[in-house]
Amino acid sequence: MYKLYKRCTLCSNKVRIIRLGFLRARSTKYDKEAAELNAGYVPHEVESLSLGRGYFEPPIRSNKPFTLVLPPPNITGTLHLGHALTTTVEDVLVRWHRMQGRETLWVPGIDHAGIATQVVVEKRLWKENRQTRHDIGRLRFQEKAWQWKEEKAKVIGQQLRRLGASLEWEREIFTMDQRCSNAVQEAFIRLFNANLIYRADHLVNWSCVLRSAISDIEVEHVNVEGPTNISVPGYEKPVEFGTLTKFAYKLKDSDEEIVVAMTRPETMLGDVAVAVHPEDQRHSGFVGRYLWHPFRKEAIPVISDPFVDREFGTGAVKITPAHDQTDFEVAKRHGLKHLQVIDETGNLTAACGDFSGLRRFDARDVVMTQLDNLGLLRGRQHHAMMVPICSRSGDVVEFLARPQWFVRCQEMATKAVQDVREGRLTIEPSHFEKTWFNWLENIRDWCISRQLWWGHQVPAYSCRIRGGTEGTLWIAAESQEAARRKAARQMSADEDSIEVVRDEDVLDTWFSSALQPFAAFGWPHQSEDLSKFYPLSLMETGHDILFFWVARMVMLGKELTGQLPFDRILLHGIICDAQGRKMSKSLGNVIAPEDVINGASLQALEEGSKASYAAGVLSEDELSRAVLGQKKMFPQGIPECGSDALRFTLMSHNVKNHFINFDVNECYTNKTFCNKIWQATKFVKLWFSNVSKGQDLREAEIDVRCLTLMDKWALSRLSFMVDTVNDGLRGYNFHVATAALKNFLYYDFCDVYLETTKRGLRIPNSPAAAGHCWTLLACLDIGLRALAPFMPTLCQHLHCHLPLFPGKEKSVDFPKDLNWRDEGVERDVNEVMDVVVAIRRLKKIFNVTAKHRPQVHLVNSSLHLANFGEIIQDLSACQAVNVSHQIEEVPLKNTVRDSVRDTEIYLVVPDELRRAIELDLPKMERKKEKLLKELEKMNKMISGDTYKVNATPEAQQIHSNKITSLEEKLSRIKYIQTLSSQ
Known part of the structure; x- marks a missing residue:
């Protein structure tokens, strides 16, 4: 707000003015003010006319x-x-x-x-x-x-x-x-x-x-x-996991034995030691002695290492360094060999003797059978894994253990x-x-090599001297020729004598x-x-x-x-469905953005899944689950919401949360929010045109005395919204920004302020009408600019349709620091709105409609509401609203009473409506008793000792919503009973 003084064009007074800061440069290529807006917001029609980049872009x-x-x-x-x-x-x-x-x-x-x-x-x-x-x-x-x-x-x-x-x-x-x-x-x-990059077997x-x-x-x-069966590619039957098998290793020089447990029996063919804890007295006599491997016919040592969990299994652990990460580290500490018994195709290697060539999971049953034949099996038990x-x-x-390329990460990580x-x-x-x-x-x-054909081939070359006895030297280079030159220098040899072969592996994505x-x-x-x-x-x-x-x-x-x-x-966070489940092909709850934007029938959703199956993206089982999931989630398909509603919905959640639940219904609600703004723009265009015919609106200035209390309230709420949106964006709290935008544009502007302007706008040549026009246009212009990052297509389309004051141009900057906040006016209007809400509630309860020409009497000791009588009348849709100082001034006949803060409300209710409510009271009492029993049952269920453990998060949310609904219904019945007893 600028403190300027000038002759007001509306009433000729020399007064302080407000310069509404929403008018700045704009390219004429977006000038569509002459065009009419359609009857309502249709996403695909607006998006097909998208202006793209360039509209909301002020000079750098x-x-x-x-x-x-x-x-x-x-x-x-x-x-x-x-x-x-x-x-x-x-x-x-x-x-x-x-x-x-x-x-x-x-x-x-x-x-x-x-x-x-x-x-x-x-x-x-x-x-x-x-x-x-x-x-x-x-x-x-x-x-x-x-x-x-x-x-x-x-x-x-x-x-x-x-x-x-x-x-x-x-x-x-x-x-x-x-x-x-x-x-x-x-x-x-x-x-x-x-x-920092090296090649090694890990x-x-x-x-x-x-x-x-x-x-x-x-x-x-x-x-x-x-015990759980899991399907493994290439195997006709599922493979069982979740079983712990115990077997005995006999000592090489005695009949004593040590029992070990395993979850993968086939890997015992690669055991190179058995480890026990150094402080485990049960096995202390075995440390340093040797066990006899029953299939490889060789001795393996018993070692002690503190990594062993004495409480798990038998307290003795088989060590298979070539097929277990922990065992790999143990083997390094104790200088044990690595014996690979499963190859890269999943078959047993030549090191397995008679078992060689068997597929790994086929070998499992064969190994256990042989151990049983040798009398070495010691039982099986269920095991979580x-x-x-x-x-x-x-x-x-x-x-x-394969030769791979690794990045040394310790120093960089530090x-x-x-x-x-x-x-x-x-x-x-x-x-x-x-x-x-x-x-x-x-x-x-970090292992960065992959044995693939698609990717960046590792720029490393194996170099050796042709016919020489020296080992291989690995060189990283831009080309084979560059590698040969580097190798020749490092090996002190002629370039022609160097054999160079590029690694076939590709790099990790x-x-x-x-x-x-x-x-x-x-x-x-x-x-x-x-x-x-x-x-x-x-x-x-x-x-x-x-x-x-x-x-x-x-x-x-x-x-x-x-x-x-x-x-x-x-x-x-991670996007989940409306029930809080992660989206996955296996659940069939994956939602494509374009299906939300364009809308999709159930048949179209199924066809999309079938197309993914045909392309090899979905398996047959995944296709079946996807189709079933779609039928359950979207029996009527997905309605068209548009990209702006999708964007706004995504930003309406706290994106910093670990999980973000997405509900298509919420998205559709935000489409109606778009239509609300659309209709508001049509309203502003219409009335601006009408008022501009009745008086000169050339100057972008207005006498503060020409603004009503509601004009000032709207500008104050606008200023608060802009500050909140900027704070939200600065802190990456997008949900705070979207809540502020929706609260202002949907409720403060459309539902409240816009309704209060209609009385003044009907007199086009009045100062009030001019003030309303200024305020309406300021709110819509600044509101659209503040909304533009979230809903760019809608905001561009509507903003370029806003009317212009002659000789002025629109701003495309993001609004900030309006300084129009008036908290006193906001407190007054908040009180007014509480009264309006209470009147609306009374009318709804007693079914008082426009045909009954509703009348309300308000008693307020401070007479504060007297300045807002017409506003209350307009917002509560009453025929008459009378504000009195004392109760004695109010005719109480045929009224029902409610109170808000220091205001008493008396609504005139026709006899026939009152009788209808009285006749319904016994039925309400019976309904209340039923609801109380249901609520008691629900509360008893959720207070059970095992409820939190056994009930899924989805079920808990459903139960919570049910309890809230029951409490709301009971509250409504009690409220009606209280009013009817007055």
């Missing part, structure tokens, strides 16, 4: 850009609601900064997703041609993968555009394009030369179906409480911990700091994506973009990839560029 006023990189979606399929959440969060932030006059750069990208893509392409290849990748060879398979990429990248791009993402599309990157390949190659070579997660190492994120741990499953293939993961502890790197929500410290302080070296923040700007070249846009302003992503992606970006970014790739991390 800041020399510090706001930069983001979109977490690259995998090309394994189409986007899901998790991607929609990520995209919306980032787009809201980008648009908010852009509307503040800050240069923004938001880089799109797509990830090649090595293992996942190879799996789906192989499925398609088999489904279409009954071929494997080995049938067509590596080069042709890569061509198929590139075809898949082109198809999916196009679809993903279309989805992102439909979500309204204002990305810099000309900067789009793909993690296997030439720019990224150069960065990956350079990063590997630098890390190798710095001795245990890795291995999928026998994929014949490749897989990352931890691709391993799902299935919890089994006892975690079974590692490959999420890509459904295979049971093996731990195999720096990443210090950066957070010392405040150089901020994580939001802050409780994830504990998780960050725990993981990085216990980090293991997370390695290339970890370079994204700087590879996107041309690193390793010191480009202008790199200097200007790196480090990023923020890294925003889901908390589930905090380690797999974010931590690795931090480690590699600091190591390779000398800078943190960003100084702030914002983590959002």
